[in-house]
Amino acid sequence: MLATGFPRSVDISAETHRRLFIFRLEGGLVGIYETAEPGAFETDDRVVLRHQAMHDVLTGLPNRRQFSHDLSGHLPVLRGERLALLQIDLDDFKPVNDTLGHAAGDLVLRGTAVRLQAVLGEGEIAYRLAGDEFAVIQPDGRESQAEHLAEAIVTAFKEPFTVEGIDVFVGASVGLAIAPEDGNDGEQLMRAADIALYAAKHDGRGRARSFNRSMLIMLEQREMLRRSLRVALQERQFFIEYQPLSESGAVVGFEALLRWQHPYAGIVPPGVFIPMAEADGLMGEIGEWVLDQACRQAVTWPTHFTVAVNLSPAEFLRKGLTDRVAHILDSADLPPERLELEITETVLLERTTNNLDTLHTLEVMGVRISLDDFGTHYSSLAYLKNFPFDTIKIDRYFIKDVETDEKSQTIVRSIIGLAHGLGMRVTAEGVETPGQASWLRKQGCDRLQGNLLSAPMAPEAIADFLRQSSMVTQ
Numbered sequence: 001m002l003a004t005g006f007p008r009s010v011d012i013s014a015e016t017h018r019r020l021f022i023f024r025l026e027g028g029l030v031g032i033y034e035t036a037e038p039g040a041f042e043t044d045d046r047v048v049l050r051h052q053a054m055h056d057v058l059t060g061l062p063n064r065r066q067f068s069h070d071l072s073g074h075l076p077v078l079r080g081e082r083l084a085l086l087q088i089d090l091d092d093f094k095p096v097n098d099t100l101g102h103a104a105g106d107l108v109l110r111g112t113a114v115r116l117q118a119v120l121g122e123g124e125i126a127y128r129l130a131g132d133e134f135a136v137i138q139p140d141g142r143e144s145q146a147e148h149l150a151e152a153i154v155t156a157f158k159e160p161f162t163v164e165g166i167d168v169f170v171g172a173s174v175g176l177a178i179a180p181e182d183g184n185d186g187e188q189l190m191r192a193a194d195i196a197l198y199a200a201k202h203d204g205r206g207r208a209r210s211f212n213r214s215m216l217i218m219l220e221q222r223e224m225l226r227r228s229l230r231v232a233l234q235e236r237q238f239f240i241e242y243q244p245l246s247e248s249g250a251v252v253g254f255e256a257l258l259r260w261q262h263p264y265a266g267i268v269p270p271g272v273f274i275p276m277a278e279a280d281g282l283m284g285e286i287g288e289w290v291l292d293q294a295c296r297q298a299v300t301w302p303t304h305f306t307v308a309v310n311l312s313p314a315e316f317l318r319k320g321l322t323d324r325v326a327h328i329l330d331s332a333d334l335p336p337e338r339l340e341l342e343i344t345e346t347v348l349l350e351r352t353t354n355n356l357d358t359l360h361t362l363e364v365m366g367v368r369i370s371l372d373d374f375g376t377h378y379s380s381l382a383y384l385k386n387f388p389f390d391t392i393k394i395d396r397y398f399i400k401d402v403e404t405d406e407k408s409q410t411i412v413r414s415i416i417g418l419a420h421g422l423g424m425r426v427t428a429e430g431v432e433t434p435g436q437a438s439w440l441r442k443q444g445c446d447r448l449q450g451n452l453l454s455a456p457m458a459p460e461a462i463a464d465f466l467r468q469s470s471m472v473t474q
Helices: 044-054 064-074 094-100 102-119 143-156 186-202 214-232 270-279 283-298 313-317 321-332 352-365 380-386 406-421 434-442 459-468
Strands: 008-011 018-025 028-036 083-091 125-130 133-139 161-163 166-168 171-179 208-210 238-247 250-262 266-268 306-310 339-343 368-374 391-394 425-428 447-449
Touching: 044 064, 064 125, 064 133, 064 186, 083 102, 083 143, 083 186, 094 102, 094 166, 102 125, 102 133, 102 143, 102 161, 133 143, 143 171, 143 208, 171 186, 186 208, 186 214, 214 250, 214 270, 238 283, 238 306, 238 459, 250 270, 250 283, 266 270, 270 283, 270 313, 283 306, 283 313, 283 321, 306 368, 313 352, 321 339, 321 352, 352 368, 391 406, 406 425, 434 447
Parallel strands: 171 208, 250 306, 306 339, 339 368, 368 391, 391 425, 425 447
Antiparallel strands: 008 018, 018 028, 083 133, 083 171, 125 133, 161 166, 238 250, 238 447, 250 266
């Protein structure tokens, strides 16, 4: 093994000069690659140079150049043959770099190479294409074999990576395409695998999807929605619904929830259009409209009611946030203490000093700050220590099984105790049953939100809801 981390070549046949290249990183075996040398007396320097050109230095895997060469060499497949291409993307890899540093990210990438190699069979080769993007070529890849491999890859990433004593959870999403059915040249097959990978991420990540033609329709619909977003605000296709929050059995406020009524597609889920708006730089303008509308609506409610508004990363990081909030509050004549801004931990992953300054300015203004979806991202405890949150919102993932699942109960009980110990309130999201509500109240959860109390409602329905609700206090 060379000190630089390049492979060592070992002659295994004096007649053919076939060699095994043995790749080791961080003391572990990454892979073995067999090749036939074109010359009998080639120097190790030339071997190293060729390896550098065709392999990724960090992981030891073949790189995109080698991938393109190998894929074109396999295609087009002959009648009766098959070739499977698996496109792999790591889930939640960016937060590792942002919170633990690039050295930690490099360790995860090396570990990814090891895990991929561990599940590969004979003739199957893994490649690192770029960043956290990987691929596997499976020659003679029948559909059942390829699907089995894809699921094995997903399963291999269920366990955490250990980085400097810290458990880091990074999943894998896999898109699968098979030649010749899904394409019989490299460009077609890669596009099909990419579309399948997008579908896997769209379905919730940490899963594998095989390409089918219906995915093309989904992709076309997505592009149609993306184009429509640019005129949705001007044509008043957006609207806001409000879901009540209860405390000690009484309604104390509402959360503003953005909706999109597309003229042809109908109601478009926020999980679909908000990432599009963020990617296209539209979320700042849309978010400002939501905040303005929510504050104007809140002044029509009882004076002790609060209104909670979600801030996306794009909105939070947009220059001049505190000035815009102050202007909107002043225009709506809403006291700052009646506004609660909800942010997720992903908002805080970049520009930490600037983010802390922004939150402190909002705190001084009197605006309340909530940490939304608590427990579903990284470094939660560090954020609780360093950032001025008034409320923690427990994600519905932990609430759904809280009546019967002991682990969920332990987690929720711990979050409530931690928050109260730090002087923060706790809101539980996704409360659907009386049993959940009863259990949460017994644990001291301050606020409940969910369809048990009410589904989100139009602003014109709020007055009737409050009149009919026996939970309202004056």
